[in-house]
Amino acid sequence: MTDQVTRPPLAERVSEKIGMAKWMTELYFQTAAIVTADKRYKMLPQYTQSSVLTTIFIATKEALDSDRAKKRAEKLMKISEEHKQVVKVA
Numbered sequence: 001m002t003d004q005v006t007r008p009p010l011a012e013r014v015s016e017k018i019g020m021a022k023w024m025t026e027l028y029f030q031t032a033a034i035v036t037a038d039k040r041y042k043m044l045p046q047y048t049q050s051s052v053l054t055t056i057f058i059a060t061k062e063a064l065d066s067d068r069a070k071k072r073a074e075k076l077m078k079i080s081e082e083h084k085q086v087v088k089v090a
């Protein structure tokens with residue numbers, strides 16, 4: 001006798017990942033808008049401008065990730081539990 005567990009539907013797994021991608025994109029553009037509005041930004045060399053955006057984006061993302069990752073993991077576990085089906089194969 002073997003127990004087989006099915007995964008949540010692909011549409012739900014993909015929508016969770018797409019939601020995260022949309023969130024990351026929005027975070028980047030909000031960061032860029034704040035940084036480029038600062039008067040000091042335009043005085044920096046171009047390579048430093050890119051570095052400033054990247055550094056702030058990464059720092060902000062890391063600060064938010066730990067809390068969001070926990071909530072996301074809990075949500076994915078809930079989805080998995082809701083769709084878990086045990087099929088007994090003889």
